[in-house]
Amino acid sequence: MHLIFGSLTLRKLIFALCLLVMGCGPASGPAPSNPAGLKIVCTTTMITDLVQRLAQPDAQVVGLMGAGVDPHFYKASASDVAKLQQADLVFYNGLHLEGKMTEVFEGVKKTRPVVAVTDRIPKDRLLVHQGTPDPHVWFDVSLWAMCIEPVTSTLIARDPQHAVEYTTRAKALAQEMAELDSWCKTELATVPAERRIVVTSHDAFSYFGRAYGYEVVGLQGISTVTEAGISDVTKLVDFIKRKKVPAIFVESSVPRAAIDRVSQDSGAKVGGTLFSDAMGASGTPEGTYDGMVRANVNTIIEALR
Numbered sequence: 423m424h425l426i427f428g429s430l431t432l433r434k435l436i437f438a439l440c441l442l443v444m445g446c447g448p449a450s451g452p453a454p455s456n457p458a459g460l461k462i463v464c465t466t467t468m469i470t471d472l473v474q475r476l477a478q479p480d481a482q483v484v485g486l487m488g489a490g491v492d493p494h495f496y497k498a499s500a501s502d503v504a505k506l507q508q509a510d511l512v513f514y515n516g517l518h519l520e521g522k523m524t525e526v527f528e529g530v531k532k533t534r535p536v537v538a539v540t541d542r543i544p545k546d547r548l549l550v551h552q553g554t555p556d557p558h559v560w561f562d563v564s565l566w567a568m569c570i571e572p573v574t575s576t577l578i579a580r581d582p583q584h585a586v587e588y589t590t591r592a593k594a595l596a597q598e599m600a601e602l603d604s605w606c607k608t609e610l611a612t613v614p615a616e617r618r619i620v621v622t623s624h625d626a627f628s629y630f631g632r633a634y635g636y637e638v639v640g641l642q643g644i645s646t647v648t649e650a651g652i653s654d655v656t657k658l659v660d661f662i663k664r665k666k667v668p669a670i671f672v673e674s675s676v677p678r679a680a681i682d683r684v685s686q687d688s689g690a691k692v693g694g695t696l697f698s699d700a701m702g703a704s705g706t707p708e709g710t711y712d713g714m715v716r717a718n719v720n721t722i723i724e725a726l727r
């Protein structure tokens with residue numbers, strides 16, 4: 423009995439009954455096995471993109487932070503809290519990236535899984551600045567690929583009916599990221615070794631630097647919460663002059679005034695805008711993880727080569 427009237431069969435029966443009551447026949451389309459799907463809330467645009475790639479169309483995925491939003495400063499609004507409280511699952515970056523959301527997560531955690539996608543990255547692969555782990559792992563594509571597994575296993579645990587779909591998408595995405603990683607290595611190696619220096623607003627690119635062989639210097643630390651002081655500007659200007667750095671970069675989620683000042687004082691041109699803690703607008707090529715990484719790499723090599 424239990425086997426015959428398993429949840430799937432029972433749900434189909436109920437669906438057929440509903441159609442009869444509503445007065446439309448079965449010709450209007452087959453019953454989806456899980457019409458609503460899991461409701462998933464993510465924090466940053468990179469995480470929303472990752473989870474959408476793995477979960478859709480079998481789940482509903484929404485992100486709290488949009489393009490150009492700085493996650494270090496982001497505070498959950500009343501409507502964010504409502505979304506979090508209605509979610510079946512929550513994914514966030516962790517490593518203190520969403521520093522102003524810790525309390526909200528503590529509350530939401532009591533009633534549903536709240537998962538840091540960076541959880542399975544081995545500790546010895548993390549960079550630590552003054553005792554604090556650097557949260558910007560997404561710019562080493564091989565590290566970001568390690569975030570596929572915790573998302574996939576959480577999806578399967580909460581929605582085993584779609585295990586095959588989640589696993590298939592995870593394999594395809596891992597393959598895609600491996601290709602993206604090797605594309606980054608090839609392209610970034612075309613810049614002469616002495617020019618492989620990326621100067622930006624804040625230290626978002628340390629993992630990028632380690633992975634692809636670039637020296638990375640940020641005006642602010644690994645969080646944008648502390649502003650750049652005058653001594654930081656002076657030190658950075660000296661560094662740029664000493665190393666003859668041809669171009670420095672603005673970040674899409676950080677105000678550009680300080681970098682403009684460094685550019686004027688040092689003579690290095692502004693080489694373009696890098697996406698750091700948020701992707702581009704949705705619907706544009708830079709509104710995906712893959713497009714964002716490619717846009718950054720192209721901006722860097724064009725300005726420095």
Ligand SMILES: [Zn+2]
Nearest residue numbers: 626644645699
């Ligand atoms: Zn940052």
